[in-house]
Amino acid sequence: MTVTQDKPAERRAARRPPRRRGHRLTGRDRAVVTAMVAVPALFVVLLVWFPAIASVLLSFASWSGFGGIEDIEWIGLENYENLTTNYPPFWPAIRHNLLWLAFLFLVPTPLGLLLAVLLDKEIRGTRFYQTALYLPVVLSLALVGFIWQLVYSRDQGLLNAVLGLEGEARIDWYGDPEINLWAVLVATAWRHTGYVMLLYLAGLKGVDRSLREAASVDGANQAQTFFRVVFPVMRPINVIVLVIVVIESLRAFDLVWVVNRGTNGLEIMAALLTQNVVGEASRIGFGSAMAVIMLLISSVFITVYLRVMFKEEKR
Amino acid sequence: MSTVTPTPAPTPAPTREPAAGPAAPRARRTPRPARVALHVFLAATALVWLFPVAWAVLNSFRDYAFTAENGYVSFGGFTLDNYVQAWERGGFGQSFANSLVITVPAVLLVLFLASCTAFVLARFNYWFNLTLLGVFLAANLLPPQALLVPVFRAYRMIPLPEFLSDSGTMLGSYWGLILVNVAFQLGFCTFVLSNYMKTLPREIYESGMLDGASVWRQYWQLTLPLCRPALAALAVLQTTWIYNEFFWATVLLQSGDKFPVTSSLNNLRGQFFVDYNLLSAGSVIVAFPVLVVFFVLQKQFVSGLTLGSTKG
Numbered sequence: 001m002t003v004t005q006d007k008p009a010e011r012r013a014a015r016r017p018p019r020r021r022g023h024r025l026t027g028r029d030r031a032v033v034t035a036m037v038a039v040p041a042l043f044v045v046l047l048v049w050f051p052a053i054a055s056v057l058l059s060f061a062s063w064s065g066f067g068g069i070e071d072i073e074w075i076g077l078e079n080y081e082n083l084t085t086n087y088p089p090f091w092p093a094i095r096h097n098l099l100w101l102a103f104l105f106l107v108p109t110p111l112g113l114l115l116a117v118l119l120d121k122e123i124r125g126t127r128f129y130q131t132a133l134y135l136p137v138v139l140s141l142a143l144v145g146f147i148w149q150l151v152y153s154r155d156q157g158l159l160n161a162v163l164g165l166e167g168e169a170r171i172d173w174y175g176d177p178e179i180n181l182w183a184v185l186v187a188t189a190w191r192h193t194g195y196v197m198l199l200y201l202a203g204l205k206g207v208d209r210s211l212r213e214a215a216s217v218d219g220a221n222q223a224q225t226f227f228r229v230v231f232p233v234m235r236p237i238n239v240i241v242l243v244i245v246v247i248e249s250l251r252a253f254d255l256v257w258v259v260n261r262g263t264n265g266l267e268i269m270a271a272l273l274t275q276n277v278v279g280e281a282s283r284i285g286f287g288s289a290m291a292v293i294m295l296l297i298s299s300v301f302i303t304v305y306l307r308v309m310f311k312e313e314k315r
Numbered sequence: 316m317s318t319v320t321p322t323p324a325p326t327p328a329p330t331r332e333p334a335a336g337p338a339a340p341r342a343r344r345t346p347r348p349a350r351v352a353l354h355v356f357l358a359a360t361a362l363v364w365l366f367p368v369a370w371a372v373l374n375s376f377r378d379y380a381f382t383a384e385n386g387y388v389s390f391g392g393f394t395l396d397n398y399v400q401a402w403e404r405g406g407f408g409q410s411f412a413n414s415l416v417i418t419v420p421a422v423l424l425v426l427f428l429a430s431c432t433a434f435v436l437a438r439f440n441y442w443f444n445l446t447l448l449g450v451f452l453a454a455n456l457l458p459p460q461a462l463l464v465p466v467f468r469a470y471r472m473i474p475l476p477e478f479l480s481d482s483g484t485m486l487g488s489y490w491g492l493i494l495v496n497v498a499f500q501l502g503f504c505t506f507v508l509s510n511y512m513k514t515l516p517r518e519i520y521e522s523g524m525l526d527g528a529s530v531w532r533q534y535w536q537l538t539l540p541l542c543r544p545a546l547a548a549l550a551v552l553q554t555t556w557i558y559n560e561f562f563w564a565t566v567l568l569q570s571g572d573k574f575p576v577t578s579s580l581n582n583l584r585g586q587f588f589v590d591y592n593l594l595s596a597g598s599v600i601v602a603f604p605v606l607v608v609f610f611v612l613q614k615q616f617v618s619g620l621t622l623g624s625t626k627g
Contacts, residue, residue, distance in 0.1 A: 026529075029529055029530040032529070032530045032531050033435055033530055036432060036434065036435050037431075037432055037435050039428060040429065040431060040451075040501055041432070043498040044450060044451055044501055045450075046498075047462075047494060048454035048462060048498050049454065051462035051466050052457060052461065055462060055465055058465065119357070123350075123353065123354070124354075125354070125357075128361065129360075129361045133361060133364050134617075135364065135368060136367075138555055138605045138606070140559030140560075140561055141561070142577050142578075143559075143580060143598060145580075146580055146584070146594065147367050149591075149594065150371055150594065151370070156382075158370065190364065190367065198617070251458035251459065253562055257565070258561075258580060258581060270460040273461070273463060274460055274562075274566060277464050284464055284468075287463065291460070291461035291462070291464060292461075295458075295461045298461070302453045305452075305453075305456065306452060
């Protein structure tokens with residue numbers, strides 16, 4: 001490994017002494033550098049990338065999982081065929097994940113943006129408002145599910161009491177398969193809004209003040225300034241938020257698992273996959289085929305994400 | 316949720332507020348009724364957002380017999396008994412110990428490994444720098460469930476000696492769980508730390524070089540001490556995240572007595588199902604460590620979330 005420590009295109013080029021000092025590391029230093037990169041990389045490759053590739057391979061195989069690796073039988077696309085035609089919860093799960101995505105995108109995300117814009121102004125008490133809004137962000141989603149149980153419960157929940165529902169009319173918000181997805185989505189939104197707000201608050205602080213002033217000198221009102229100037233300038237943040245929304249709706253799991261392990265109206269991909277691997281009926285083929293679908297969708301958005309990050313890096 | 320954001324964010328917590336007195340020239344732009352409406356909207360939203368937590372805290376201090384008699388929308392019947400009961404019945408002593416055993420080594424390990432790679436990425440220009448960062452960062456975003464099948468199977472096949480894992484395999488051992496957590500958080504921490512290290516002045520290495528400092532000494536004695544603020548913020552953030560981690564702990568640990576606090580919620584639900592005041596107390600106990608973090612170390616927490624972005 002040859003080390004060139006100076007690259008003219010580097011950002012801080014100006015700060016460094018002008019002379020070029022490309023030099024080589026000693027043998028011991030090279031070994032240290034190699035270890036400093038290789039050990040962490042080994043973690044990521046062995047525990048993330050290797051399993052990802054193995055998931056893809058296993059999705060084309062039939063394997064009880066109890067025998068050795070030599071018992072693997074290759075069966076082509078049979079797992080995918082079974083998954084889409086022979087597994088009733090599959091399509092509802094896809095539908096629920098899409099609904100999850102649409103909901104996160106249409107409700108808490110714009111709300112978080114709106115709150116960030118309002119709180120970015122110099123107003124009294126902004127600290128209190130911000131603290132209240134991102135308090136749920138530090139709680140785990142599993143705990144969020146628990147806390148909302150107090151609101152949603154059929155017998156002792158607050159919601160039924162407030163709505164004045166009694167006896168047979170009481171609604172089991174987490175239990176009714178027609179309603180429980182919405183109940184879970186509201187609880188998720190409670191946490192998601194604060195997170196989006198936090199991201200946009202950081203983004204708004206990065207917007208050059210003079211841009212706004214220029215717009216207002218040109219006679220733009222606040223809404224025009226925001227939609228025509230500020231929002232387009234925040235493009236990288238917008239893309240990141242979009243990617244986060246997609247990834248979060250794809251890997252939604254904790255809340256649903258705490259409520260009923262992804263059954264009875266709450267079927268979602270991540271929960272079905274887990275049921276198939278950990279549960280009694282261990283169906284590795286199904287699980288892997290679902291994993292591949294999730295990997296495909298996420299890889300598209302991860303690529304988008306990396307491109308934005310690296311473009312920003314170079315800037 | 317661990318995602319790096321590409322924003323220059325120098326001051327995360329708003330400290331500008333005191334500067335804007337009532338006589339500030341800005342008032343000209345927002346007429347009084349609009350300002351009142353803004354505050355009403357914000358205050359209402361903030362209260363709605365605080366409500367679920369406040370509700371849980373309130374009911375956790377109330378006697379079950381009282382609320383059963385008078386309904387929840389009532390006042391009175393205050394007691395501390397729910398906490399005593401919830402602590403005992405929920406086995407929180409055990410699960411907090413488990414959380415500690417998992418979280419502390421995982422945070423230390425992830426910070427150490429991430430800072431190693433970050434140092435190399437920030438210090439040298441290798442051809443693989445960008446690729447490596449991409450591989451790390453992408454791993455951070457993959458849905459963990461999609462990796463479950465191979466990880467689960469492999470863990471079940473890897474034997475561990477008795478003194479490391481009483482189950483005899485990686486499955487059901489704290490080490491297996493710690494390693495997975497580390498692998499998933501490495502990308503985020505490496506990115507944040509390498510960006511932070513890039514802002515350090517190059518001159519510190521120039522003089523270090525004259526002394527003939529080895530690469531290890533440059534990392535351990537020169538760079539790391541200067542990264543304390545970034546490491547502190549990341550430690551706060553990672554502790555929260557790993558404490559909150561639910562999926563891997565649930566599927567990899569298998570038996571209830573090994574679960575950390577967050578995963579033990581799954582078992583608690585059955586335990587507390589009939590008594591919602593007990594459920595409230597349990598929720599407050601689980602939330603307590605992160606709420607302490609939130610109120611005491613808020614600055615570190617927020618700056619950690621936006622840290623990846625600050626470029627020197």
